[in-house]
Amino acid sequence: MFSGKTVLVTGGTGFIGGRLVEKLVLEHRARVRVLVRNFARAARIARLPIEMLPGDLGDAAAVRAAARGCEVVFHCAYDFAGAKDHQRHVAIESTRNVGEAALEFGLARMVHVSTFSVYAPMPNGDLTEDSPWPKCKDSYVLAKREAERLVRQLRRTQSLPVVIVQPTLVYGPFSPHWTVAPIQRLTTGLVPLLNHGDGYCNAVYIDDVVDAMILAATRPGIDGETFLISGEKPVTWKDFYGAFENRLGIRGTVEVVEEELIKTIKARRRQRGTLPQLLNLVRHPEVAPRLISLPLVRSTLRLFRNCLPDDRWQALKSFLLVSRSGNHVLNGSGKVLHIPDEMLLGLYRTKTRVRIEKARKHLGYVPKFDFERGMHLTARFIHWANLVSDAPGFRYSLE
Numbered sequence: 001m002f003s004g005k006t007v008l009v010t011g012g013t014g015f016i017g018g019r020l021v022e023k024l025v026l027e028h029r030a031r032v033r034v035l036v037r038n039f040a041r042a043a044r045i046a047r048l049p050i051e052m053l054p055g056d057l058g059d060a061a062a063v064r065a066a067a068r069g070c071e072v073v074f075h076c077a078y079d080f081a082g083a084k085d086h087q088r089h090v091a092i093e094s095t096r097n098v099g100e101a102a103l104e105f106g107l108a109r110m111v112h113v114s115t116f117s118v119y120a121p122m123p124n125g126d127l128t129e130d131s132p133w134p135k136c137k138d139s140y141v142l143a144k145r146e147a148e149r150l151v152r153q154l155r156r157t158q159s160l161p162v163v164i165v166q167p168t169l170v171y172g173p174f175s176p177h178w179t180v181a182p183i184q185r186l187t188t189g190l191v192p193l194l195n196h197g198d199g200y201c202n203a204v205y206i207d208d209v210v211d212a213m214i215l216a217a218t219r220p221g222i223d224g225e226t227f228l229i230s231g232e233k234p235v236t237w238k239d240f241y242g243a244f245e246n247r248l249g250i251r252g253t254v255e256v257v258e259e260e261l262i263k264t265i266k267a268r269r270r271q272r273g274t275l276p277q278l279l280n281l282v283r284h285p286e287v288a289p290r291l292i293s294l295p296l297v298r299s300t301l302r303l304f305r306n307c308l309p310d311d312r313w314q315a316l317k318s319f320l321l322v323s324r325s326g327n328h329v330l331n332g333s334g335k336v337l338h339i340p341d342e343m344l345l346g347l348y349r350t351k352t353r354v355r356i357e358k359a360r361k362h363l364g365y366v367p368k369f370d371f372e373r374g375m376h377l378t379a380r381f382i383h384w385a386n387l388v389s390d391a392p393g394f395r396y397s398l399e
Contacts, residue, residue: 001218002030008070009034010057010098011077012050013041015174016113016167020074020210021045028214035066044174057094060101067101072217076113084139091143092150099154099162109223110151110162111216116202116228118145118166120343122352129166129226129358138343152224161223163216165209168230168354169347172206172374173381182244183387186252189336194258194348197238201347202354204231205374208367215363222362230354231374232367237348243375248388254337258349264339 007024011017012034024030025048032050035057036042042052055062057077067073075098079090095112102110119131120141133145154160171178185191212229216222241253340348359365369377382388 001214002028002072004029004031005071006031006033006069007217008066008073010073010075010094011113012036012045013038014076014078015176016170016206016209017074017076018044018174019172019206020076020213021048021050023207023210023214025050033066033070035062057097058090060097063094063097064101064104067098067105067107070105070107072109072111073098073102073107074111074113074213074217078143088139088143088146091147095147095150099151099160102162103154103158103160108161109217110160111213112147112151112162112164113213114148114164114166114226115144116166116168116230116354117141117343118148121346122350124351125353127228127352127354129228141343148226155224159223163222163224164226165213165216166226166228167209167212168202168204168228170206170209171203172378173385175206178203179378179381180387182241183248183382185338186241186244186248186250187388189252189338190254191241191252191338192256192261192340192348193238193241193253194256194261194345196255197236197241197253198351199237199348200234200351200353201237201240202230202234202352203240203371203374204229204367205369205377208365208369211368212359212363212365215365219363225358225362227359227363227365228354228356229359229365230356230367232370234353235371239371243371247375247379247382256337261339261345264337265342265345 002024007030009017009021009024009032012021012032013036017034021032021034022045024032032048034042034045034050034052035055036052037054037056039052039054046052053062053066055066057063075095077094079087079094081087082090099110101107116127117138118133118141119127120136120138121134123131123134136142148164151160151162151164155162169178173179182191208231209229212227216227238253245252356365356367
């Protein structure tokens with residue numbers, strides 16, 4: 001399939017791109033080239049016999065140099081660093097540079113890795129490639145949508161041989177968002193389960209995603225097509241987090257009333273301005289005692305103490321000294337409740353079922369990893385990476 005052929009991977013130092021590089025080299029004997037901006041992040045793929053070129057995707061000349069002589073390019077990169085406007089700009093310019101390089105050197109195909117989040121906020125019921133893109137203010141969603149529009153325009157105007165894949169929630173070894181982050185949430189506080197956790201989590205194991213990308217690069221007659229890539233069927237959020245809980249030997253979820261959670265989210269949103277953030281900093285337990293020890297602050301507080309009635313003084317003192325945070329301490333538990341942002345809240349509350357019939361028919365995509373098998377392999381990674389070595393009941397088996 002790729003034996004002896006040169007393949008360019010952008011985002012090869014990341015989660016999906018890194019696994020793609022491994023499978024291309026070890027299973028398909030491809031000659032892999034990776035454009036690397038930060039070599040400190042390349043440790044995972046540096047052990048492989050690949051070509052790593054220094055360069056930034058925002059540099060059109062560097063992208064052209066990397067694409068020259070390649071058969072296929074997999075565009076997996078997305079830069080989460082910097083301000084949201086910067087992320088969006090980088091996403092568009094990098095996609096433009098990759099697409100134009102693919103056209104200039106006549107590459108057989110460009111596989112553009114997008115996300116099913118372009119359909120957010122998602123409705124209940126079936127989700128297909130024909131589903132509309134509702135109004136959305138999320139900057140990540142908007143950037144991904146604009147990148148898709150760009151490659152479709154290049155397809156329409158210049159016949160760019162591009163295929164778009166839209167993975168769902170990708171978990172497995174090295175997954176920052178859907179393996180490492182859930183573990184951190186469960187081990188440092190409580191994860192809220194809305195409506196008994198019966199919302200649908202459309203999870204897909206990393207190797208299934210990468211296999212679908214390789215199929216997208218090689219199947220004839222699919223240029224210009226878009227494919228949703230997910231697992232065989234969704235699991236509930238209760239089952240998703242429960243799988244981690246069972247393997248960690250802890251209980252880190254709690255059922256919450258949606259209305260109360262929404263109130264907390266709105267309250268947190270009001271605290272995001274400059275003044276609330278400054279007040280939060282002042283009330284930090286490591287900052288407040290030092291401020292109070294300053295002579296000017298102490299004299300000012302004495303002035304307030306002498307001028308204010310007792311009840312007003314006690315309220316002011318409590319306001320200044322009680323630390324606030326972005327999360328909420330759940331009454332009766334003493335544990336921090338990890339408050340989801342609006343995007344994650346939308347995922348928790350909906351029953352969206354991602355359909356993969358199109359990928360089955362035109363890619364020949366068949367998920368090899370059901371959720372149980374995928375989580376078993378993920379548990380092996382958790383053990384290997386020593387992510388929860390101090391968890392009291394961590395259960396792990398090679399069986």
